[in-house]
Amino acid sequence: MTQAVDVLLQVAGLRCPMPLLKTKQALSSMEIGQLLRVETTDSGSWRDIPAFVNLTNHKLLKQEEQGELFIFYILKGE
Numbered sequence: 001m002t003q004a005v006d007v008l009l010q011v012a013g014l015r016c017p018m019p020l021l022k023t024k025q026a027l028s029s030m031e032i033g034q035l036l037r038v039e040t041t042d043s044g045s046w047r048d049i050p051a052f053v054n055l056t057n058h059k060l061l062k063q064e065e066q067g068e069l070f071i072f073y074i075l076k077g078e
Helices: 018-028 045-054
Strands: 007-010 035-040 059-066 069-075
Touching (some): 007 018, 018 035, 018 045, 018 069, 035 045, 045 059, 045 069
Antiparallel strands (some): 059 069
């Protein structure tokens, strides 16, 4: 990841639908072009967050799994 993370959202331990709701809230308070990193342990987020991003103007730059942690990098769109 070459762009610095502007907002770090740590929602490990929260169950569906909270990681997705917190992700939506974080994005709504950010400025266009900022990068959000989401860290969650909810396995449902692996499909829910990319599905949400695909319905928006935001861009999922990367998603990765590190042990029990699911990590998403989302660029705030218009």
